[in-house]
Amino acid sequence: MVPPPAAAARRSLSLDHEMFLDFLVLVLSCLPCVADRESFASVCTLWRRAAGLSDAPPLPGQLPWAIFPSATAVSTVFSILSASSRRIYLPTELVGARFCGSHPGAWVAATGAGHAPGGGNVAVNILSREMVPLPNKKLVPLSRRRRAIELLEGEGPEPWISQRAMKDVVVRAIAFSDAPNSPDCVAAAITQGVYQPSVALCWLGAETQHWAVPWWIPPGVQDLVFLEGGGSMRPSFYLITSWDFLFVASFVDDEQIMVHNCKVQWPADDMLPTLPANVYTSRYLVVSRGRLLMVRRYYSYSQRDGTHQTMLFRVFELQNQTLESWLELGSLDSRALVLARCSSRAFELPAANSEIKPGSIFFLDDITFGDSVAATNDKQYNPNDMSVYYKDEPGFTWPHLCSNLFGVKNIVAFLKHEGKMEIMLFENLQELETYVGDKPIEVEIKGCIRRFNWQQASKCPTPIWFAH
Incomplete structure (x- = not known):
C-alpha cells in the first residue's frame, strides 16, 4: 500500500x-x-x-579567559580555546578597578573598586555577582622584644592586640586557599612596601577581618601560591624571591604569621651570565599535578624608553616531599601554563584538542606589577608584553592563533659570536639568515613568541586570567 x-x-x-x-x-x-x-x-x-543530546561531544577541559578592563561596565574577554573575544558586563564593583587576583569558579579580586565597601578591595564572582569584601587595613605586629615583655608582665592577648597599630595596606596581588566565600578561605597578598614588597595573610571567615603581617619578611618577594598540604595543618603559601629563595608562610594562631625558609638547594642560573647586561629574570610559582613549579621569565629592558620584552621561559619542578632541590623540565608534556602574579595555573590539554600547542606558556605584562598600584585617573598603563611562548620548530603553524588578537610570530634565537651571547627576536627564518649572513655565528633557536595586539597606552590596567 x-x-x-x-x-x-x-x-x-x-x-x-x-x-x-x-x-x-x-x-x-x-x-x-x-x-x-x-x-x-x-x-x-x-x-x-x-x-543537549546525550551523544553530543563532551566539553574538553577549559582554559581561562583574559579579562581586559574597561572604564565602563562593558568589558572584553578573550578565550584561548576559541581565540575569539566577547563582550562581558562586569559587576558594578569592578568598573575602573585594577584586577589583582583570581580563583577557579569565576572569582576575581580587585583593588580600587570605587563602589566596593571597606576601601575598594573586593572579590567578586563574575557569573553569580556574589561579592566578598576584602580588608584594606593591616595589623602591624609588635617587635619580638616588646611582645616578650608583655607576656612577662602577664598581659593577655586583648591588651596586646589593642596596642598594635592598624595601617592602610596597598595590595599588589592576591592568592586564595579556597573560594573567597568559603568560611575556611585564607587570602595571601603581596602588598606595597616602602623599599620592597611585603606579604600579608587574612582569614576571610573571621568575625573581624584585617591583614596580618609577620615579624620578618624575606626581601624581594615576586610571587606566592597556595599548595594543599604545604607542611602545615593550617593553609600554607609558598613564596619565591628575586634571589631564588623559597619560603612558606602560614598562621601560627589567629593573629600571628610565621615565615620560614625551605632551604631548597638551588642551582646557579647558568644562562643569565651568558646573556647581555640588559636581560633580567622574574619568577612565578605554579602548582601542577600536586607539585610545585617555578618558572623563570627572561626579559630585556631598555633604559632608553623604559620598555621590556620577554624572550624566554625555563620551568623547574620541586623534587621530593622533603623539598631538596629543583629540576629543570625539558617539556611540559600535555600541559599549558597561564602566568599571573598569585594567580598562575597549569592546565592539562585534552588529547582531542590539537589546536593548543602542548607546553605553551601564556603570560601577561606584569613584570613591573608593583608600579601600577598607585594609579590615578591620569595614570597611563603600557601593556606591551602580553604573549604566548612555546618551544617548537619555527615552521609550526597554530591555527587558533591566526586571530587578529595576536601579532606576528617571532623566533627566539641565541646568537654566539666570539664568545659573546646575544638573544634576539626574528619574524622568520629568512630574516635570521639575512642577519647572520656569512659571519661565523652559532645559532640556537629557543622557541617562538606571539604577542597580543593590544593598545600600547591606556588608562585601563592590564588584564587578569579569569578561571571559570
Whole structure:
C-alpha cells in the first residue's frame, strides 16, 4: 500500500531533521569553548536540542579567559580555546578597578573598586555577582622584644592586640586557599612596601577581618601560591624571591604569621651570565599535578624608553616531599601554563584538542606589577608584553592563533659570536639568515613568541586570567 503524500512528506522531513541534527552534532564537536557552546545553543530550539543530546561531544577541559578592563561596565574577554573575544558586563564593583587576583569558579579580586565597601578591595564572582569584601587595613605586629615583655608582665592577648597599630595596606596581588566565600578561605597578598614588597595573610571567615603581617619578611618577594598540604595543618603559601629563595608562610594562631625558609638547594642560573647586561629574570610559582613549579621569565629592558620584552621561559619542578632541590623540565608534556602574579595555573590539554600547542606558556605584562598600584585617573598603563611562548620548530603553524588578537610570530634565537651571547627576536627564518649572513655565528633557536595586539597606552590596567 502506498502511503498518503502527506505521510511521506512528514517522513521525509523527519529524516532530514535527524540528518541535520547529526550535522549539528558534528559542528558542535568543533567548538571546544563553553562560550561557543552556549552561543550555539541560543540560536534556536533545534540547535539547543542538538547541544543537549546525550551523544553530543563532551566539553574538553577549559582554559581561562583574559579579562581586559574597561572604564565602563562593558568589558572584553578573550578565550584561548576559541581565540575569539566577547563582550562581558562586569559587576558594578569592578568598573575602573585594577584586577589583582583570581580563583577557579569565576572569582576575581580587585583593588580600587570605587563602589566596593571597606576601601575598594573586593572579590567578586563574575557569573553569580556574589561579592566578598576584602580588608584594606593591616595589623602591624609588635617587635619580638616588646611582645616578650608583655607576656612577662602577664598581659593577655586583648591588651596586646589593642596596642598594635592598624595601617592602610596597598595590595599588589592576591592568592586564595579556597573560594573567597568559603568560611575556611585564607587570602595571601603581596602588598606595597616602602623599599620592597611585603606579604600579608587574612582569614576571610573571621568575625573581624584585617591583614596580618609577620615579624620578618624575606626581601624581594615576586610571587606566592597556595599548595594543599604545604607542611602545615593550617593553609600554607609558598613564596619565591628575586634571589631564588623559597619560603612558606602560614598562621601560627589567629593573629600571628610565621615565615620560614625551605632551604631548597638551588642551582646557579647558568644562562643569565651568558646573556647581555640588559636581560633580567622574574619568577612565578605554579602548582601542577600536586607539585610545585617555578618558572623563570627572561626579559630585556631598555633604559632608553623604559620598555621590556620577554624572550624566554625555563620551568623547574620541586623534587621530593622533603623539598631538596629543583629540576629543570625539558617539556611540559600535555600541559599549558597561564602566568599571573598569585594567580598562575597549569592546565592539562585534552588529547582531542590539537589546536593548543602542548607546553605553551601564556603570560601577561606584569613584570613591573608593583608600579601600577598607585594609579590615578591620569595614570597611563603600557601593556606591551602580553604573549604566548612555546618551544617548537619555527615552521609550526597554530591555527587558533591566526586571530587578529595576536601579532606576528617571532623566533627566539641565541646568537654566539666570539664568545659573546646575544638573544634576539626574528619574524622568520629568512630574516635570521639575512642577519647572520656569512659571519661565523652559532645559532640556537629557543622557541617562538606571539604577542597580543593590544593598545600600547591606556588608562585601563592590564588584564587578569579569569578561571571559570
